Amino acid sequence: MTRYLISFDHGAMDHITEKELPAADKDSHAVSQEAMDAGVFVFAGGFTEQVSVVGPDGTVTDASNSKPHIGGGMIVDVASRDDALEWAARIAAACRCSAELHEVLPDPAVGN
Numbered sequence: 001m002t003r004y005l006i007s008f009d010h011g012a013m014d015h016i017t018e019k020e021l022p023a024a025d026k027d028s029h030a031v032s033q034e035a036m037d038a039g040v041f042v043f044a045g046g047f048t049e050q051v052s053v054v055g056p057d058g059t060v061t062d063a064s065n066s067k068p069h070i071g072g073g074m075i076v077d078v079a080s081r082d083d084a085l086e087w088a089a090r091i092a093a094a095c096r097c098s099a100e101l102h103e104v105l106p107d108p109a110v111g112n
Helices: 021-038 081-095
Strands: 002-009 041-046 052-054 060-062 070-078 100-104
Touching: 002 081, 021 041, 021 070, 021 081, 070 081, 081 100
Parallel strands: none
Antiparallel strands: 002 070, 002 100, 041 070, 052 060
């Protein structure tokens, strides 16, 4: 099994009207539940607009308005890239925006 991050950029859902938002919310939660039921769900959620960049020396910089950032996403643990692409398509449809798919590389030293 391989883990994949399915994500979308902050602002990608800005085109959804307040009237349409409850349906998108319901649909995205339904896809999360489907992933749970299928046993492939690892994590899902939205991310705040506050972005901090922490340098190697510990310096913290507020980057909230200076760089693109992830608005939300889901991690699935699936057998193939094709399976991950199917989940990404479901998320994209539910959230009414394009989704990016990133394979999470395994690191046996930390247990994944």
